Amino acid sequence: MSTASTSDSPPPPAIRTPDEAIDALMQGNRRFIENAAVPHDHPAARERTTTGQSPFAAVIRCADSRVAPEIVFDRTIGELFVCGVAGNLPTPEIIASLEYSVGILKSPLVVVMGHSGCGAVHAAIEHEDDVTALPGGLPDLVTHILPATAASRGAEDRLSTAIEINVRNGVRRILDDSPLISEAVDAGRCKVVGGVYDLASGRFTLVE
Template sequence: MCGNCDSKVISRRGLMAGAGTLLAASALAIRLSHAAEEKPAPNAIAPSEALDRLKQGNARYRAGEFNERDYFAGRDARASAQYPIVAVLACADSRVPPEIVFDQGPGEVFVVRDAGNVVSNYGLASLEFAVAVLNVRLIFVLGHSSCGAVAAALQSVRERKKLPGHLPELVEEIQPAVIAAHGKHASDLLAATINENVRLGMRELKSRSDIIGKAVSSGKVGIQGGVYELATGDVNLI
């Protein structure tokens, strides 16, 4: 065989080998890309695990042993996506910041706040967004001791006194909890109403939203409630 023929054969073999290497590399890149796409999100955890994290965080908060965090770290990554482990419906009271109460960092808690932790229409839509888009696995309804909104609802029922502005709308949302607490003949009616108001919120989230109701029924999302004690920092689960 002539030298030119040998060089052509070698060139053809080299070309085939190079093409094979390129195809293999491309296939590997595609597999790695799919693997990256299929990697579970950071908040793809069981509802029970999300609750455990909140309990552990509250224990650290009570003990004054906060996790040390660099709040600047990860800011660039959070600019493009968020993966909260829980959505919290909390009272707007300035003494009850959920992220601090549960010792969680930026991007870990999706918070909706209304006076009396009532389930307003916009708040409900926000929690639906948390479930349907952000894939939170737990919704936590957080009331607190000595809640002024609940106390106002109690006073309104007792004295049949009409409050100014939009406050009557807020009080009306809490009144079913007042009635439920009265029915239990509790010695501390305010504390009992605060507890019943948390239970009311938990029920309304499931009954008023098909998105949340179906997610809870399927086991994908859990709902938990609790009352934060202002004096001790403890969150008592309901």
């Protein structure tokens, strides 16, 4: 197959800076909410990216089946470097994956993507006094969410508050644990942001 474009689809937008990347995600999310997704030529994107990739954002999503970054940000193949784990936690392996995206692929944005009704955060609240009551390997995973549940005690909407705090903690942990990413941030090449996706409305809202 030729590497030349064989379709009339426009070239992908040049998204190179952190702020351009944030704008692209927020505009895509608006299209998704309005059911006005652009007509993606996925096969053309697949062909264009067969020999390489330059995703403009790395995303930590919860493993929840209702949180689908490519869909809710209205993107195609090769644009998002998506890492998934219940509770959208920056575990060491997830951070290493983000470092690949930022350090090797030069992605200008990292997004910690929490979501409403998160079962992992809910489980952490329900079992905060004894996580060992949870089955399998869940106690270890949920333990990483306990700082957020502790900080949410007394909140009117405790689950939503803990979800937002868990996102903020994730952003901070990435910057604390990854010199590679924090140096890219200090140099202005990258931003690390967090946000919460609302299952009901489809809206992704940045947390500051």
